[in-house]
Amino acid sequence: MDRTWNNKAWFLVLPVLVLVAFSAIIPLMTVVNYSVQDTFGNNQFFWAGLDWFDDTLHSERFWAALWRNLLFSGIILAIEIPLGIFIALNMPKRGWGVPVCLVLMALPLLIPWNVVGTIWQVFGRVDIGLLGRTLASLGIDYNYVQDPFDAWATIVVMDVWHWTSLVVLLCYAGLVSIPDAYYQAARIDGASRWSVFRFIQLPKMQRVLLIAVLLRFMDSFMIYTEPFVVTGGGPGNETTFLSIDLVKMAIGQFDVGPAAAMSLIYFLIVLLVSYVFYTVMTNVGKGAEQ
Amino acid sequence: MARIDLDHIRHSYLANPERDEDYALKEVHHTFADGGAYALLGPSGCGKTSLLNIISGLVPPTRGRVLFDGADVTDLPTENRNIAQVFQFPVIYDTMTVFDNLAFPLRNRGVDEADVKRRVNETLEIIDLANWAKKRAQGLTADQKQKISLGRGLVRQDVNAILFDEPLTVIDPHMKWVLRSQLKQLHKRFGYTMVYVTHDQTEALTFADSVVVMYEGQVVQIGTPAELFERPSHTFVGYFIGSPGMNVLPVKMQGAKAHLGPHVIELPGAPKAGSGARLELGVRPEYVRVGDEGMPIQLQAVEDIGRHRIVRGTLEGSDIAAIVPEHQELPSEPRVTFDPKGINIYADSWRQTLEA
Structure with a gap:
């Protein structure tokens, strides 16, 4: 083996290391640093050990926000994934309808988060909003500012409107990659519409669905801007998700210690749940072997 | 099993076909006999796959009818035609x-589960995958996967026909031989009506009792492998079947004499073709004799392909190939003669019968 050992090659990855250090590692370490200290301002810090983690894990406020977040992500996935698959299945596969549908689907994705929030905030207002007034004139008592259920419904519908397209586009990409021969063979084999979905389309969409589920879970679990703009976390704390609570704590109350501890726990939860999703979905069906 | 009649089938992928060129299938009128093994042979894009898909109902023909055992199935959807493909x-x-x-x-x-079990196990034996029954299909090799595709066709023993659309393309050469002979055995054993699409002449000739040669959307010849070889009815068949293909030389006819430049070739009879037609003489390399007599050729190359050699040259401006035995000496100024039984005369590319 005539291998040339030259450690100077490491300098080639130095720029990336520096970049990642500044963009991720150093901020993360700052948070870790804050999470084990207490401060009373004036840049004076005191060692607090794991007290903040202990406090957070025993705080009702944290568990309530976490529960709301999990519920929200669950509802979002339960609606957006089936709906996205359904729309993708019914999109045209060829002809002039394809670009039209793709553009329509991509539109919501191009709108910035806070604009989406503002749109729905105005849209749902009972005094001037199209949706709010229409519902009111139909005799439905709808008010997202005061009624927790209405607030939830508004945010869920808003998120579905905003993000189902992503699932649709991913599924559509999976669907159009299926060669015609599969559908032809299915017809030869006398397969029903459901069998075609179950045994051809769904397996071929599995990989993109995994990406869709992960993206939608992480995004909805970290949702901040839209509910903040529409409900501000209210009524009461009914729509206060972890991220909103975190910002309140860190910036509103300037409790950097507890906020840092909470964000680390938050980060670990996202990581853990994503890992579970990934493992489950990549192994799905493998049990049929043997 | 069924007899399949194609009744004046024309097909176009355009919405409003008007001219002949708009049709991917110009006109096919043909009967596949019950229990026959047919090959549809032709170059890519000649319409063979379209024809196959019309039989199975995946593509509805623009004109004409498809009949299974005399019953019109043109409007019957694929799943009700009981076809394997x-x-x-x-x-x-x-x-x-x-x-x-x-x-x-x-x-x-809706076959009941006991029957399913019996028939699947039988089929697994036939395609030699019995040991793999419980494995997931995903991890198998390409030829095992293709065997499964094949097995899904064979498992329904009452199918009207089994259609193959170049099924061995992705299989490696050794397995090709194995699978092809298995198909042949299956045909002998169960008497399926089989139609096999391919652009590989070896595959077509070894598989089929009767080969249907297609060219530019139409059937140019139907025959046994021997007929296709000896009496190609279109210059395309001559060129497409055989290796190397048939030599085609432009000639002028005078009664039963063909004039090739200054040379005269005596024929057993005169073609009927009208005077305006473009006349050509076709002779396979197997029937070209190289020696000291006959028409002089300019030698271009000699290819040694094992059991014999291919001599390539030009004769009166046209390319010509001849097959000579391994040990035959080649003269320094080679000349060629044509074996009369290997000569065919073509008018506008179609073979003419010669009348004495």
Whole structure:
């Protein structure tokens, strides 16, 4: 083996290391640093050990926000994934309808988060909003500012409107990659519409669905801007998700210690749940072997 | 099993075909006899796959009718035609086991589970995958996957016909031989009506009792391998079948004499063709004799391909190939003669019968 050992090659990855250090590692370490200290301002810090983690894990406020977040992500996935698959299945596969549908689907994705929030905030207002007034004139008592259920419904519908397209586009990409021969063979084999979905389309969409589920879970679990703009976390704390609570704590109350501890726990939860999703979905069906 | 009649089938992929060129299938009128093994042979894009898909109902023909045993099935959807079709690339249901893959067409048709089990196990024996029954289909090799595709066709023993669309394209050479002879055996054993699409002449000639040669959307000749070889009815067949293909030389006719430049070739009879037609003489390299007599050729190359050699040259400005035995000496100024029984005369590319 005539291998040339030259450690100077490491300098080639130095720029990336520096970049990642500044963009991720150093901020993360700052948070870790804050999470084990207490401060009373004036840049004076005191060692607090794991007290903040202990406090957070025993705080009702944290568990309530976490529960709301999990519920929200669950509802979002339960609606957006089936709906996205359904729309993708019914999109045209060829002809002039394809670009039209793709553009329509991509539109919501191009709108910035806070604009989406503002749109729905105005849209749902009972005094001037199209949706709010229409519902009111139909005799439905709808008010997202005061009624927790209405607030939830508004945010869920808003998120579905905003993000189902992503699932649709991913599924559509999976669907159009299926060669015609599969559908032809299915017809030869006398397969029903459901069998075609179950045994051809769904397996071929599995990989993109995994990406869709992960993206939608992480995004909805970290949702901040839209509910903040529409409900501000209210009524009461009914729509206060972890991220909103975190910002309140860190910036509103300037409790950097507890906020840092909470964000680390938050980060670990996202990581853990994503890992579970990934493992489950990549192994799905493998049990049929043997 | 069924007889399949194609009644004046024309097909175009355009919405409003007007001219002949708009048709991918110009006109096919042909009967596939019950229990026959047919090959549809032709270059890519000649319409063979379209024809196959019309038989299976995947593509509705623009004009004409399809009949199974005399019953019109033109408007019958694929799933009700009881046809098996094997595609160029293996189609398997990834998430199912090999067993379930084969059982799928039966279960879809409501066959009861005891029968499913019996027939699938029989089929697994035939395609030699019995040991793999419980494995997931996903991890198999290409030829195993193609066997599964094939098995899904064979498992329904009452199919009207089994159609193959270049099924061995993705299989490696050794397995090709094995699978092809298995297909042949299956045909002998069960008497399926089989139609086999291919652009490979070896595949067509070894598989089929009767070869249908297609060219530019029409059938140019139907015959046994020997007929296609000896009496190609179109210059395309001569060129496409055989290696190297038939020599085609422009000639002028005068009664029973063909004039090739200054040379005269005596024929057993005169062609009937009208005076305006473009006349050509076709002779396979196997019937060209090289020696000291006859018409002089300019030698271009000699290829040694093992048991014999191919001599390539030009004769009166046209390329000509001849097959000579391994040990025959080549003269320094070679001349060629044509064996009279290997000569065919073509008018506008179609073979003429010669009248004495």
